[in-house]
Amino acid sequence: MDLLLDGLIVLVGGGVVALLLSRTPLANLVGAISAAIGSAIVLVPAVHVVLQGVTPAEFSAAWNVPYGSFTLLLDPLSAWFVIPIAGLSSIAAVYGFSYMAHFAGHKSLGTPWFFYNLLVASMVVVVTARNGVLFLVAWECMALTSYFLVVFEDEKDSVREAGRVYLIASHLGTAFLLVFFVLLGREAGSLEFSRIADWLDSSDGFSPGMSSLLFLLALIGFGTKAGFMPLHVWLPEAHPAAPSHVSAVMSGVMIKTGIYGIVRTLTVLGTSQEWWGWLLIGVGVTSGIGGIVFSLAQHDLKRLLAYCSVENVGIIALGLGVGVLGIHGDAPAAAMLGFSGALLHVLNHAVFKGLLFLGAGAVIHETGTGTLDAQGGLLKRMPWTGATFLVGAVAISGLPPLNGFISEFLMYLGAFEEDSLLTTSGAVTALAAIGSLALIGGLAAACFTKAFGIVFLGEPRTDASRDAHAPGWGMRIPMVLLAGCCFGIALQARPIAQRLTPIISAFLPEATLKEPKVLDAAFVSLHSISVACVMVIVLGIALAVARKALLHRREIGSSTTWGCGYAAPTARMQYTSSSFAQPVTQFFAPVLRTIRRFSPPQGPFPKSANLHSETPDISMKFLFRPMYRLVDRLLSMLGWIQHGQVHLYVLYLAATMVVLLVWYLGVAV
Amino acid sequence: MRFLPLILALILSPLMRGIINRTKARFAGRQGPPLLQPYYDLWKLLQKGAVYSTTTTWIFRAGPIISLAATLVAAMLMPLGGWPAAMSFSGDLIVFAYLLGLGRFLTVVAALDTGSAFEGMGASREVFYSALAEPALLLGLAAIAKISVGGSILSSLSQMHSQISLHLWAESGVVLVFVALALFIVFLTENSRIPVDDPTTHLELTMIHEVMVLDHSGPDFAFILYGASLKLWLLGALIVGLVVPSSGIWVVDLLADLVGMIAISVITGAVESMMARLRLVRVPQLLVGAGALAVLALVLEYKN
Numbered sequence A: 001m002d003l004l005l006d007g008l009i010v011l012v013g014g015g016v017v018a019l020l021l022s023r024t025p026l027a028n029l030v031g032a033i034s035a036a037i038g039s040a041i042v043l044v045p046a047v048h049v050v051l052q053g054v055t056p057a058e059f060s061a062a063w064n065v066p067y068g069s070f071t072l073l074l075d076p077l078s079a080w081f082v083i084p085i086a087g088l089s090s091i092a093a094v095y096g097f098s099y100m101a102h103f104a105g106h107k108s109l110g111t112p113w114f115f116y117n118l119l120v121a122s123m124v125v126v127v128t129a130r131n132g133v134l135f136l137v138a139w140e141c142m143a144l145t146s147y148f149l150v151v152f153e154d155e156k157d158s159v160r161e162a163g164r165v166y167l168i169a170s171h172l173g174t175a176f177l178l179v180f181f182v183l184l185g186r187e188a189g190s191l192e193f194s195r196i197a198d199w200l201d202s203s204d205g206f207s208p209g210m211s212s213l214l215f216l217l218a219l220i221g222f223g224t225k226a227g228f229m230p231l232h233v234w235l236p237e238a239h240p241a242a243p244s245h246v247s248a249v250m251s252g253v254m255i256k257t258g259i260y261g262i263v264r265t266l267t268v269l270g271t272s273q274e275w276w277g278w279l280l281i282g283v284g285v286t287s288g289i290g291g292i293v294f295s296l297a298q299h300d301l302k303r304l305l306a307y308c309s310v311e312n313v314g315i316i317a318l319g320l321g322v323g324v325l326g327i328h329g330d331a332p333a334a335a336m337l338g339f340s341g342a343l344l345h346v347l348n349h350a351v352f353k354g355l356l357f358l359g360a361g362a363v364i365h366e367t368g369t370g371t372l373d374a375q376g377g378l379l380k381r382m383p384w385t386g387a388t389f390l391v392g393a394v395a396i397s398g399l400p401p402l403n404g405f406i407s408e409f410l411m412y413l414g415a416f417e418e419d420s421l422l423t424t425s426g427a428v429t430a431l432a433a434i435g436s437l438a439l440i441g442g443l444a445a446a447c448f449t450k451a452f453g454i455v456f457l458g459e460p461r462t463d464a465s466r467d468a469h470a471p472g473w474g475m476r477i478p479m480v481l482l483a484g485c486c487f488g489i490a491l492q493a494r495p496i497a498q499r500l501t502p503i504i505s506a507f508l509p510e511a512t513l514k515e516p517k518v519l520d521a522a523f524v525s526l527h528s529i530s531v532a533c534v535m536v537i538v539l540g541i542a543l544a545v546a547r548k549a550l551l552h553r554r555e556i557g558s559s560t561t562w563g564c565g566y567a568a569p570t571a572r573m574q575y576t577s578s579s580f581a582q583p584v585t586q587f588f589a590p591v592l593r594t595i596r597r598f599s600p601p602q603g604p605f606p607k608s609a610n611l612h613s614e615t616p617d618i619s620m621k622f623l624f625r626p627m628y629r630l631v632d633r634l635l636s637m638l639g640w641i642q643h644g645q646v647h648l649y650v651l652y653l654a655a656t657m658v659v660l661l662v663w664y665l666g667v668a669v
Numbered sequence B: 001m002r003f004l005p006l007i008l009a010l011i012l013s014p015l016m017r018g019i020i021n022r023t024k025a026r027f028a029g030r031q032g033p034p035l036l037q038p039y040y041d042l043w044k045l046l047q048k049g050a051v052y053s054t055t056t057t058w059i060f061r062a063g064p065i066i067s068l069a070a071t072l073v074a075a076m077l078m079p080l081g082g083w084p085a086a087m088s089f090s091g092d093l094i095v096f097a098y099l100l101g102l103g104r105f106l107t108v109v110a111a112l113d114t115g116s117a118f119e120g121m122g123a124s125r126e127v128f129y130s131a132l133a134e135p136a137l138l139l140g141l142a143a144i145a146k147i148s149v150g151g152s153i154l155s156s157l158s159q160m161h162s163q164i165s166l167h168l169w170a171e172s173g174v175v176l177v178f179v180a181l182a183l184f185i186v187f188l189t190e191n192s193r194i195p196v197d198d199p200t201t202h203l204e205l206t207m208i209h210e211v212m213v214l215d216h217s218g219p220d221f222a223f224i225l226y227g228a229s230l231k232l233w234l235l236g237a238l239i240v241g242l243v244v245p246s247s248g249i250w251v252v253d254l255l256a257d258l259v260g261m262i263a264i265s266v267i268t269g270a271v272e273s274m275m276a277r278l279r280l281v282r283v284p285q286l287l288v289g290a291g292a293l294a295v296l297a298l299v300l301e302y303k304n
Helices: A002-020 A026-051 A076-101 A110-128 A133-152 A158-189 A193-202 A209-228 A235-241 A244-254 A256-268 A273-294 A301-328 A332-367 A383-396 A403-421 A423-455 A473-491 A494-505 A516-551 A576-588 A618-641 A646-668 B005-028 B037-047 B058-075 B092-112 B115-148 B157-163 B167-192 B218-245 B250-274 B280-303
Strands: A059-061 A069-071 A556-558 A594-600 A610-612 B050-053
Touching: A002 A026, A002 A110, A026 A076, A026 A110, A026 A494, A026 B005, A026 B092, A026 B218, A069 A403, A076 A110, A076 A332, A076 A473, A076 A556, A110 A133, A110 A244, A110 A256, A110 A473, A133 A158, A133 A193, A133 A332, A133 A594, A158 A193, A158 A209, A158 A235, A158 B157, A193 A256, A193 A273, A193 B092, A209 A256, A209 A273, A209 A301, A209 B037, A209 B157, A235 A244, A244 A256, A244 A332, A256 A301, A273 A423, A273 A556, A273 A576, A301 A332, A332 A383, A332 A403, A332 A494, A332 A516, A383 A403, A383 A423, A383 A473, A383 B092, A403 A423, A403 A494, A403 A516, A403 B092, A403 B115, A423 B092, A423 B115, A423 B280, A473 A494, A473 A516, A494 A516, A494 B092, A516 B218, A556 B218, A576 A610, A594 A646, B005 B037, B005 B058, B005 B218, B005 B250, B037 B218, B050 B058, B050 B218, B058 B092, B058 B218, B092 B115, B092 B157, B092 B218, B115 B167, B115 B280, B157 B218, B167 B250, B167 B280, B218 B250, B250 B280
Parallel strands: A556 B050
Antiparallel strands: A059 A069, A594 A610
């Protein structure tokens, strides 16, 4: 616990020093080092707690805020979330040092590092806070610091617009959380999580209606941060706008605080209800399939990755849904598998999404644009970035021998088990989980063969991509580290998954094992999968050696790519990202509503032809914009109050005070 | 002896292509190439040098290697004729499906590495069709898991196949037929056969799998051809193991399954001879249909 606080102090202190040094070249160094070291210090106790499975004593300090107290507790569940937060933040900070150096001279670097450090600290406090008020304050701090990081390049209109969307959407979510905590506090009589737990033990708990209401509020509030469809509108705006190491942290771990919120809510509410499982699976299916389909339709690398985060939180929601269903269908092993899959995916997604955003950052850093169709052939120019990006792409498609497969495998096992054990309604829901996981996996492979293939393979499509250079080791090492984690988690699947069992059985006593045999079988499977992964790698190396031996001393020719005999191909003849995705986008056209503007070539000697397509966000267009417009119209009716005459404003204040005074006196009497 | 199914797959898989080609030739009234032609082709390719496009990188060379490695590991998971697979654990069916997915991923990026529009086109179709085939495959596997061993996660492919008996056929034959049909469509799609893809066409524009490997030559192409044969064998063995009831006597089961493998090759050849390739826009409908069949099978099973 002490180390956790020490780490927080280093983070905040380093941030403040960086801010003070703002305009000097030292700011970048101080900010990056304090972020990397502070996060690494926080990582130590978290890893310790997860490995040992024991919760250190809580830290509590008085705080003169009504109902508030500064209570932190690092139980295994919190620690599980602290690990990706601290780990990725530390690695991203190292990367950020090289990335930000580019802006030195014409931008203050102290400010972004100050906000970065505060963001990391507030994320850690969010997942360790044991008091509702402290949680909300940290939550708000997280939203604001990340907002300031998103608008780092605030001289661009698009960035300011993205920041505004993020700020509004984020606060809409917070509004639901505020109601959630007010209701929770009123029912339980306290905002201390430990007191709520005591209250649950000593009373009948929440009424079914109240607990459902609380769950829905939490699902919307936390779901906004996590990026569930249709609440995801801010993700595709904010992630591309932010500097890449910040996108990595926001997409890799910040949205996971939303997942943490939902999991913690399930524990705080005590008992769950079966339909919550259906709802979570429904949300998972919508976000998973919707996210990846929109991702396929994007033309910008970072937007593509942002939509893909929507897909991945969808997968996590599927796992949580399978878990909740398992509890109610009396299939505790399936529940364990569902929750384990979901929690492991939290870690896995942090690793490979962090990696992919850092890779995207390197590409943007070198070519100056994230547009997919402006890239090409970068693997030859940036071999390390390309190779690690490929590892991330295979991992995020959920394919062996990498980590993404492990968490999806656990969810599949849980869903298969429920499919056989549960009553029809539960079984059909489990079936939906299996079918959508399979479809999501297939579409993710389509999406990431596109992203990797168009950016890194083929011939450069523009001069910028032809002249790209490899980024320095400061940016390479973080990517190599994360790629190594993708392999490491897959090869250590069993020990890692076994660490999850005490975490889940601690917070969901209903899921305590009645049939450990099933779970043991799952662990044996994980071990076999690790063996299979090693075999794929070893066989691959063996075949590569065999190929080399076969080609030894034989004629190896080199030529242009086969083009039906056409010998002068140009880079413009390559398949583009939109043509690659076209079969899928065509199939899902009713959902995507892609706007196409096409002026076809005319006459025998056409002078010009043009095709433009863009896919605006469906939920932005049909849900949020109309809502914003309605609010705008209602509020502009009150516009006459605001006329800019200060003395009248003072009158308003005075009038309000008088009214309040009269009301207060009236109540008192 | 656990390795018997693996060894049979490694040795016999190219023969399946020979049988399919012979069947097609017979339907067309031709003599056709020798049954062992695929082996000759592989041998010849292994002797050759190679030509690489100047556009390509190490990805192009790694594609065939990793695809074949993934398919070889998948082969270790597939049982045959009452013999358990070399590796067998609960949920191995999922690993099997995803290993084939890894092979496909690498084939697709290797195709994109050439920077050719033709290969991009093939790659684009491949990822789309396989994304639609994936749910049919997984739901079909879920259905088999449910009818054969009650669907518990304690089940492996080996156990599932050994549970298919005449009794089970009598009890839920309809479900088995539906699942077999769904898996057969997946089998045709994943192996780029008619009506989804035409393995014999020579027009780059209409091909899917063949166009993706257009630029590979020599030993690389031998790896690709062998991997494709192996995949054909494995998905065939999945269906045969599901359809052919097991008697418990291993000689009988093994022979029955081998006959089944010949039968599925002949059926594939017959389908290719009698059907035209579907228009590309019609293929998704077929694949969604396969998924629907698998769901229908599961729903029928709930009714029971």
